[in-house]
Amino acid sequence: xxxxxxxxxxxxxxxxxLVLLRCNYSSSVPPxxxxxxxxxxxxxxxxxxxxxxxxxxxxxxxxxxxxxxxETSFHLTKPSAHMSDAAEYFCAVIPFSGGYNKLIFGAxxxxxxxx
Amino acid sequence: xxGVAQSPRYKIIEKRQSVAFWCNxxxxxxxxxxxxxxxxxxxxxxxxxxxxxxxxxxQLPKDRFSAERLKGVDSTLKIQPAKLEDSAVYLCASSLxxxxxxxxxxxxxxxxxxxxxxx
Numbered sequence: 001x002x003x004x005x006x007x008x009x010x011x012x013x014x015x016x017x018l019v020l021l022r023c024n025y026s027s028s029v030p031p032x033x034x035x036x037x038x039x040x041x042x043x044x045x046x047x048x049x050x051x052x053x054x055x056x057x058x059x060x061x062x063x064x065x066x067x068x069x070x071e072t073s074f075h076l077t078k079p080s081a082h083m084s085d086a087a088e089y090f091c092a093v094i095p096f097s098g099g100y101n102k103l104i105f106g107a108x109x110x111x112x113x114x115x
Numbered sequence: 116x117x118g119v120a121q122s123p124r125y126k127i128i129e130k131r132q133s134v135a136f137w138c139n140x141x142x143x144x145x146x147x148x149x150x151x152x153x154x155x156x157x158x159x160x161x162x163x164x165x166x167x168x169x170x171x172x173x174q175l176p177k178d179r180f181s182a183e184r185l186k187g188v189d190s191t192l193k194i195q196p197a198k199l200e201d202s203a204v205y206l207c208a209s210s211l212x213x214x215x216x217x218x219x220x221x222x223x224x225x226x227x228x229x230x231x232x233x234x
Binding site for chain 2 (some may be wrong): 004009036041042043044045046049090092100101102103104105106107108
């Protein structure tokens with residue numbers, strides 16, 4: 001079965017530092033890939049997604065992610081962290097079997113940004 | 116444009132009681148999803164509707180959970196009887212059925228969720 005692994009349940013960075021959140025998926029056929037952000041007591045908001053085409057995807061709030069098929073990875077980055085980026089981030093995939101548009105999520109990474 | 120609405124936002128019940136959650140998707144969205152998010156985990160799909168038909172309910176504990184979307188618009192998720200392990204946030208999401216014939220990858224828009232605590 002398709003699975004998503006997010007390395008590091010908690011990541012802490014200084015304001016202005018690089019943000020790197022890691023995501024790997026298990027599939028021989030590349031699925032569609034997503035990153036969602038969840039602020040406290042709110043629903044999930046889509047940051048970016050990869051379906052086809054350019055492997056470097058830009059999203060909202062200055063985030064971007066790169067799909068690397070050889071590494072089965074879709075890591076999320078932001079050059080300079082802001083205090084408002086503190087939230088929980090979820091990587092998710094939509095596989096091409098077992099129903100359509102079914103999101104399978106990783107366990108999440110909580111990002112803390114300190115001054 | 117109004118987002119996905121859910122109510123109540125919080126609910127506390129005792130085990131073996133019943134509870135119901137309501138969701139109103141974005142207008143025009145044919146597909147509706149219910150997810151369960153247990154603390155420390157990512158959301159897990161419980162059931163997916165397309166209009167008023169069930170597309171996927173493979174992970175719904177059918178002995179205690181039920182869901183309906185009678186008129187293809189709003190939806191209700193019920194738990195009866197509740198167990199301690201049902202404590203979680205229940206998220207509702209909706210999406211367009213397809214865009215340009217493409218049925219995968221359509222953005223799912225999430226509501227704020229209902230936080231259920233079972234004592």
